[in-house]
Amino acid sequence: MTDAPGVQSSTRVRVGQMLVDPSFYEFVEQQLLPAIDLDSAHFWSGAEAILDDLSPLNQELLDVRDAMQAQIDDWHRQRAGQDWDHAAYVNFLREIGYIVPGGEPFTIATRNVDAEIAAVAGPQLVVPVNNARFAINAANARWGSLYDALYGTDVIDDDDGKAAGQVYNPIRGEAVIAYATRLLDRVLPLQGASHQQVRSYRVTPVADKLECRVILDNDQVANLADPAQFIGCNETGPQQRLLFAHNGLHFEVVIDPNGRIGREARGAIDDIVLESALTTIQDCEDSVAAVDAGEKVGVYRNWLGLMLNTLEVTFTKGDRSMTRRLAPDRVYTTPDGDELRLSGRSVMLVRNVGHLMRTDCILDANGEETFEGLLDAIVTSAAAVANQRQQSHLPNSRFGSIYIVKPKMHGPAEAQLTDTLFGRVEDLLGLERNTIKVGVMDEERRTTVNLPECIRAVSERLVFINTGFLDRTGDEIHTSMYAGPVLPKEEIKQQPWIAAYEDWNVDVGIRCGLPGRAQIGKGMWPKPDEMAEMMATKQGHPLAGANCAWVPSPTAATLHAMHYHEVDVRERQQQLATRDIASLDDILTPPLGDSSKLDAQAIQRELDNNAQGILGYVVRWIDHGVGCSKVPDINDVGLMEDRATLRISSQHIANWLHHGVTTTEQVMETFKRMAAVVDRQNAHDPDYRAMSDDPDNSIAFRAACDLVLKGLDQPNGYTEPLLHRYRRQKRRG
Numbered sequence: 001m002t003d004a005p006g007v008q009s010s011t012r013v014r015v016g017q018m019l020v021d022p023s024f025y026e027f028v029e030q031q032l033l034p035a036i037d038l039d040s041a042h043f044w045s046g047a048e049a050i051l052d053d054l055s056p057l058n059q060e061l062l063d064v065r066d067a068m069q070a071q072i073d074d075w076h077r078q079r080a081g082q083d084w085d086h087a088a089y090v091n092f093l094r095e096i097g098y099i100v101p102g103g104e105p106f107t108i109a110t111r112n113v114d115a116e117i118a119a120v121a122g123p124q125l126v127v128p129v130n131n132a133r134f135a136i137n138a139a140n141a142r143w144g145s146l147y148d149a150l151y152g153t154d155v156i157d158d159d160d161g162k163a164a165g166q167v168y169n170p171i172r173g174e175a176v177i178a179y180a181t182r183l184l185d186r187v188l189p190l191q192g193a194s195h196q197q198v199r200s201y202r203v204t205p206v207a208d209k210l211e212c213r214v215i216l217d218n219d220q221v222a223n224l225a226d227p228a229q230f231i232g233c234n235e236t237g238p239q240q241r242l243l244f245a246h247n248g249l250h251f252e253v254v255i256d257p258n259g260r261i262g263r264e265a266r267g268a269i270d271d272i273v274l275e276s277a278l279t280t281i282q283d284c285e286d287s288v289a290a291v292d293a294g295e296k297v298g299v300y301r302n303w304l305g306l307m308l309n310t311l312e313v314t315f316t317k318g319d320r321s322m323t324r325r326l327a328p329d330r331v332y333t334t335p336d337g338d339e340l341r342l343s344g345r346s347v348m349l350v351r352n353v354g355h356l357m358r359t360d361c362i363l364d365a366n367g368e369e370t371f372e373g374l375l376d377a378i379v380t381s382a383a384a385v386a387n388q389r390q391q392s393h394l395p396n397s398r399f400g401s402i403y404i405v406k407p408k409m410h411g412p413a414e415a416q417l418t419d420t421l422f423g424r425v426e427d428l429l430g431l432e433r434n435t436i437k438v439g440v441m442d443e444e445r446r447t448t449v450n451l452p453e454c455i456r457a458v459s460e461r462l463v464f465i466n467t468g469f470l471d472r473t474g475d476e477i478h479t480s481m482y483a484g485p486v487l488p489k490e491e492i493k494q495q496p497w498i499a500a501y502e503d504w505n506v507d508v509g510i511r512c513g514l515p516g517r518a519q520i521g522k523g524m525w526p527k528p529d530e531m532a533e534m535m536a537t538k539q540g541h542p543l544a545g546a547n548c549a550w551v552p553s554p555t556a557a558t559l560h561a562m563h564y565h566e567v568d569v570r571e572r573q574q575q576l577a578t579r580d581i582a583s584l585d586d587i588l589t590p591p592l593g594d595s596s597k598l599d600a601q602a603i604q605r606e607l608d609n610n611a612q613g614i615l616g617y618v619v620r621w622i623d624h625g626v627g628c629s630k631v632p633d634i635n636d637v638g639l640m641e642d643r644a645t646l647r648i649s650s651q652h653i654a655n656w657l658h659h660g661v662t663t664t665e666q667v668m669e670t671f672k673r674m675a676a677v678v679d680r681q682n683a684h685d686p687d688y689r690a691m692s693d694d695p696d697n698s699i700a701f702r703a704a705c706d707l708v709l710k711g712l713d714q715p716n717g718y719t720e721p722l723l724h725r726y727r728r729q730k731r732r733g
Contacts, residue, residue: 654711
């Protein structure tokens with residue numbers, strides 16, 4: 001490598017015409033570039049060229065967003081008080097280019113996609129990459145103990161002496177084993193027998209091959225209904241790990257007659273370990289609070305550590321010091337005697353930020369902050385190149401592919417910008433074209449209605465589309481802000497547009513050839529403590545044709561994995577391919593309501609719910625820099641929340657405020673009252689700073705209120721601009 005090209009300029013480092021934050025410059029020079037053996041001058045000049053060339057286009061597309069929104073607002077203002085004319089509305093959206101003409105049918109042409117994304121259906125974790133412990137736990141959630149997941153959650157109820165308690169409860173343990181045994185009967189059936197009748201499991205050589213034999217209580221041998229399900233085994237002393245597969249997912253039956261559970265359990269099954277979170281999105285966006293170069297470097301450093309397999313974190317749990325690091329690969333002997341190596345970690349995607357926000361990591365020649373999404377693509381891709389050089393683990397991608405999820409794009413032109421950006425980054429890093437894959441998040445209205453053309457724009461690198469109710473509804477409200485007052489949030493969920501939106505995403509994905517090439521995803525289960533409810537309902541996601549869906553924890557991933565054993569998603573997608581495509585007219589019908597039918601109590605309940613949720617999330621974001629956590633709702637139920645929650649709640653109150661459903665005085669009274677509720681919910685935290693004692697001097701309280709009071713003026717209803725401003729103010733003291 002040549003000497004670094006930077007020249008110190010005041011408190012920044014001048015590189016070419018750019019002024020680079022010293023902490024970011026040091027990270028690039030001392031950690032990133034050595035990890036990928038890339039010349040410093042080449043990197044900086046190439047990065048500057050990308051930023052110079054694409055920043056004007058990025059800004060132009062943001063201006064288009066604003067111009068279209070202004071036209072839509074004017075259209076609604078001019079028709080205030082008139083009956084809804086749906087045909088006129090759709091024609092208007094086509095005239096202004098909001099809905100673009102559709103092209104000929106096509107199929108995506110993405111190549112070199114790992115099976116965990118292209119072929120196998122399973123859970124997907126989303127985790128803030130700036131939290132090293134969470135990031136490592138999520139990556140290691142590729143495999144999870146079913147016994148632990150069942151024992152530690154409400155999937156097993158507390159009735160009849162089954163409560164968990166402080167020490168191991170054998171009655172609860174028996175219920176866990178019975179539940180798991182029933183699962184084995186469904187996913188690993190035996191010929192003419194049940195796993196409840198098994199005395200032992202054995203791996204036996206037969207004609208130069210290993211076979212799995214099952215010995216019943218009556219000494220009879222029961223064969224697997226499908227012997228090909230036995231994939232391999234791993235023996236360590238008396239413990240055997242028998243590897244099987246079903247619906248493309250692997251699982252281990254751990255046999256250990258000396259194990260705590262195995263010595264008492266039928267067949268000496270000490271555990272069942274499920275392949276769980278096949279993929280993990282390491283997030284730089286909605287679940288992360290990174291408002292300046294110092295925080296952004298922390299995000300990039302953790303992602304690089306994941307790609308180098310060097311990230312680790314030491315923490316204290318109880319009276320013990322523990323260190324978490326990435327899990328090793330799992331090695332087995334196949335029935336033919338060969339070695340089989342399976343990754344111990346999820347295939348990791350990284351979610352970059354969208355096109356809107358800027359970062360002070362680099363200032364351009366005019367002293368303007370750089371578009372953060374452009375820099376994310378450069379740095380996260382460069383870090384991923386380091387993974388291809390690792391020898392101690394299976395690589396994150398067996399093809400050397402780099403997986404980037406891109407959120408909050410508005411329509412095909414913005415998808416095309418992403419495609420152009422990724423191509424430029426490939427040139428900078430010396431990668432073959434389309435090495436960088438893209439996941440398109442269908443969470444903005446203009447992307448939804450133009451989804452086929454958005455996919456077409458990235459058709460050679462697409463690996464993922466998904467839906468997200470919260471962000472999508474926030475954008476729905478903001479887009480139709482002047483059309484009228486929206487329904488209460490729970491009623492919005494029941495409107496035809498949301499079901500049509502969810503079906504449309506699957507229908508378009510199938511028609512564009514995603515099955516077998518890319519993921520069609522569904523959104524987050526938000527209640528990490530309500531696993532019984534999740535098990536009762538989330539099977540709806542694979543039944544809807546989604547080959548991945550988001551879960552809030554490794555435990556939830558292990559439990560949700562059972563749904564993909566119950567549903568053959570590929571078969572389900574083939575069935576759905578024959579149905580009529582979802583209604584675009586339904587999607588374009590705003591969720592408006594008659595506010596005169598809402599009584600005062602209903603309005604106040606809605607305001608209380610929204611304000612409490614906003615405050616509970618914002619106070620952690622502003623005061624502690626926490627972008628995702630379990631936040632108690634108004635009923636003290638813990639919900640996993642990120643900025644998407646904020647967007648829908650703030651836009652909802654802003655809409656009601658604008659249309660006179662509520663008043664500024666009522667909103668402020670609600671916020672002050674709910675501040676006391678949030679203070680009570682956080683009273684156990686010694687680092688928590690109360691808001692209700694002096695709300696006028698609480699930065700977090702002011703930020704929460706501004707999200708509503710200035711909600712109409714926020715670009716597309718996004719919360720980032722205000723959050724970043726107030727968080728920077730907090731960090732400056």
